[in-house]
Amino acid sequence: MVESQIKKLDTQEDFVKTEKKAFVIELKNIDKFYYTGVATQVLFDINLQFRQGSFNSIVGPSGSGKSTLMNLIGTLDKPTKGEIYIDGKRTDKMTKKELAELRNKAIGFVFQFHYLLPEYTALENVLLPHRISKEKITKETKTRALDLLTFMGIEDVKNNLANNMSGGQQQRTAIARALMNNPKILLADEPTGNLDTDSTDRVYDLLRDINEDFKTTIIVITHERRIAEKTDRIIEIRDGRIHLDLLK
Amino acid sequence: MNLPLSIALRFFRRSKSQTILIVIGISIGISVQIFVGLLLQSLQSSLLNNFVGNSSQITIESDTENPYIEGYEGIIEDLEEFDELTGIAAAADRPATIQDGLKTRNVLLRGFNIDDADPIYNIAPRIYEGEEASGDLEAIIGKELNDELDLDTDDTLTIFGIVKKGEDNMAVNRTFKIVGFFDFESEGINNQWIITTIESVQEMFNMNKTVTSIEMQVEEDLLYEADEIADDIDKELDLEDDGLKISNWIDENQQLLNGLQSQGLSSLFIQAFVLISVVIGISSVLAISVVQKQQQLGILKAMGITNRSASLIFLFQGLILGIFGAIGGIVLGIFFLWGFTQASASDFIVIQYNPIFILASAAIIIGSSVLAAVSPAIKSSKLNPIEVIRGG
Ligand SMILES: Nc1ncnc2c1ncn2[C@@H]1O[C@H](COP(=O)(O)OP(=O)(O)O)[C@@H](O)[C@H]1O
Ligand SMILES: [Mg+2]
Numbered sequence: 001m002v003e004s005q006i007k008k009l010d011t012q013e014d015f016v017k018t019e020k021k022a023f024v025i026e027l028k029n030i031d032k033f034y035y036t037g038v039a040t041q042v043l044f045d046i047n048l049q050f051r052q053g054s055f056n057s058i059v060g061p062s063g064s065g066k067s068t069l070m071n072l073i074g075t076l077d078k079p080t081k082g083e084i085y086i087d088g089k090r091t092d093k094m095t096k097k098e099l100a101e102l103r104n105k106a107i108g109f110v111f112q113f114h115y116l117l118p119e120y121t122a123l124e125n126v127l128l129p130h131r132i133s134k135e136k137i138t139k140e141t142k143t144r145a146l147d148l149l150t151f152m153g154i155e156d157v158k159n160n161l162a163n164n165m166s167g168g169q170q171q172r173t174a175i176a177r178a179l180m181n182n183p184k185i186l187l188a189d190e191p192t193g194n195l196d197t198d199s200t201d202r203v204y205d206l207l208r209d210i211n212e213d214f215k216t217t218i219i220v221i222t223h224e225r226r227i228a229e230k231t232d233r234i235i236e237i238r239d240g241r242i243h244l245d246l247l248k
Numbered sequence: 249m250n251l252p253l254s255i256a257l258r259f260f261r262r263s264k265s266q267t268i269l270i271v272i273g274i275s276i277g278i279s280v281q282i283f284v285g286l287l288l289q290s291l292q293s294s295l296l297n298n299f300v301g302n303s304s305q306i307t308i309e310s311d312t313e314n315p316y317i318e319g320y321e322g323i324i325e326d327l328e329e330f331d332e333l334t335g336i337a338a339a340a341d342r343p344a345t346i347q348d349g350l351k352t353r354n355v356l357l358r359g360f361n362i363d364d365a366d367p368i369y370n371i372a373p374r375i376y377e378g379e380e381a382s383g384d385l386e387a388i389i390g391k392e393l394n395d396e397l398d399l400d401t402d403d404t405l406t407i408f409g410i411v412k413k414g415e416d417n418m419a420v421n422r423t424f425k426i427v428g429f430f431d432f433e434s435e436g437i438n439n440q441w442i443i444t445t446i447e448s449v450q451e452m453f454n455m456n457k458t459v460t461s462i463e464m465q466v467e468e469d470l471l472y473e474a475d476e477i478a479d480d481i482d483k484e485l486d487l488e489d490d491g492l493k494i495s496n497w498i499d500e501n502q503q504l505l506n507g508l509q510s511q512g513l514s515s516l517f518i519q520a521f522v523l524i525s526v527v528i529g530i531s532s533v534l535a536i537s538v539v540q541k542q543q544q545l546g547i548l549k550a551m552g553i554t555n556r557s558a559s560l561i562f563l564f565q566g567l568i569l570g571i572f573g574a575i576g577g578i579v580l581g582i583f584f585l586w587g588f589t590q591a592s593a594s595d596f597i598v599i600q601y602n603p604i605f606i607l608a609s610a611a612i613i614i615g616s617s618v619l620a621a622v623s624p625a626i627k628s629s630k631l632n633p634i635e636v637i638r639g640g
Contacts, residue, residue: 067638097554103552117548119258129551132251132548189637
């Protein structure tokens with residue numbers, strides 16, 4: 001009798017585990033306050049799950065809390081309340097060192113500004129996440145970096161410093177760099193905010209390809225509805241709350 | 249290559265002219281430190297060398313009315329047991345006078361055993377004309393004295409003295425043959441000393457087999473222990489029982505030593521302040537660099553660089569600035585010193601490029617540069633990527 005109870009518990013735990021595993025990112029009851037003299041609440045009781053390999057967009061007016069949310073997911077910031085899981089592991093209680101390792105291995109970032117390290121060439125920039133992981137640069141890693149640049153269509157400028165590339169080329173290099181360590185998650189905060197329409201379309205086509213080819217979970221923030229329409233799921237944030245969650 | 253080191257180098261390379269300017273600035277600061285340090289060390293050792301290098305450092309004299317030391321050869325035999333002594337010479341000194349036209353000049357007639365006195369007084373190389381006095385009634389005189397007397401070698405000079413005989417004073421004189429002229433680079437000595445053999449003085453002043461002092465030099469690196477060595481000799485030889493006293497250059501030159509000491513101290517102060525300003529310079533340059541590079545640091549942190557690595561970047565920068573600053577500073581400092589010796593007419597100061605001082609300075613400079621980088625490194629470690637990424 002006792003034995004079967006234990007078994008039951010086991011399977012329950014297994015169920016919970018697999019359930020969590022299915023979600024590569026999970027946010028539970030997230031509140032976020034900023035303290036600037038007065039406490040301002042920016043996010044209100046956010047609950048969200050993202051499936052492995054999904055292509056998601058977050059939209060909403062400026063100041064609604066999109067970037068705050070993404071920085072929490074990316075472990076660059078910590079929630080005031082609530083729990084965040086990446087790959088089933090709770091991140092809001094991790095040490096700085098564990099977080100650095102997680103960011104290096106599991107997450108790729110693309111930002112609106114600050115594309116590249118101007119001291120390094122495109123290829124060197126792409127190799128940086130690998131070097132940060134303290135693993136040796138082998139022939140394979142170099143080939144992978146070059147393949148990524150080719151995938152992004154910028155192999156011609158691989159030896160250029162950032163200053164000698166167009167904005168679109170820089171952002172595509174940044175995406176290649178974010179993909180270098182083959183992360184499960186790619187987070188992009190208005191990646192095309194500074195690009196013209198052609199470059200923007202190019203970048204989104206590439207993100208779609210990445211999602212399909214590498215099965216990378218992508219979350220992209222945009223204020224352009226047109227772009228969001230291209231993704232599989234649109235989450236709209238308003239005043240720090242989820243206003244809409246549309247799955248195609 | 250180690251990533252923080254490679255980033256440190258890239259950051260420098262990116263702002264090449266700025267980096268070169270900083271290294272030049274550090275080098276100039278350090279060159280001042282090296283220049284002042286080496287110059288003062290050399291000045292002090294030259295000063296000391298001139299002052300005590302060629303004179304008696306430990307002296308045994310009579311402690312009674314009677315200035316004559318009897319049985320001095322036995323004492324010298326005992327002194328030869330002391331390994332610290334590099335030269336031991338007996339001297340028979342007597343005040344005397346000479347006639348220069350109508351003028352009477354006071355001189356000190358010094359009788360040496362030339363072979364013994366040479367290691368102490370280094371007489372031979374200071375004779376610029378003629379040779380050493382080695383035979384009876386031969387003498388050499390100093391440059392300034394001869395400027396007055398205007399003698400040539402083989403000219404004669406009559407020297408007058410007083411010999412005490414019981415209660416009476418008796419005038420004596422001898423005519424010496426001048427065989428050479430010396431230059432001790434000291435007007436006092438050149439004016440007053442007339443150097444001859446021990447036997448000549450003993451005979452002229454009726455001293456029998458006595459001398460008036462026994463003079464000694466110690467090994468160069470024991471120069472500052474001359475007082476202790478003198479004490480040892482005093483104890484060992486029971487000099488007091490023989491009516492003798494022993495003196496040493498340290499006890500007799502406290503003022504000079506105090507002077508040298510405060511000079512050394514002020515040199516240390518200058519060096520320390522130069523070093524402090526160099527450190528402050530490096531620290532503020534790196535602090536500015538952290539701000540300049542905060543976007544890069546933010547991206548690197550988002551990519552998972554550890555805070556430790558982020559701080560290492562600037563520690564390496566401090567180290568690199570220190571190494572290049574030290575090399576540049578040492579080269580410049582030595583160049584300045586070389587220029588200084590070329591420009592100064594006097595060869596009084598012999599610059600000693602003390603390798604221990606140079607290496608120790610380099611080590612201190614490099615160490616301080618790393619220390620100067622600690623606060624920028626902490627800033628870099630604490631930098632929150634969110635602040636940068638939000639900044640836009
Ligand atoms: N560090 C901060 N301190 C105080 N307020 C902040 C901070 N970061 C963001 N905010 C505020 O939080 C709100 C949401 O900001 P953000 O997440 O950047 O919005 P979005 O990305 O949707 O434009 C805004 O009102 C913003 O001013
Ligand atoms: Mg935003």
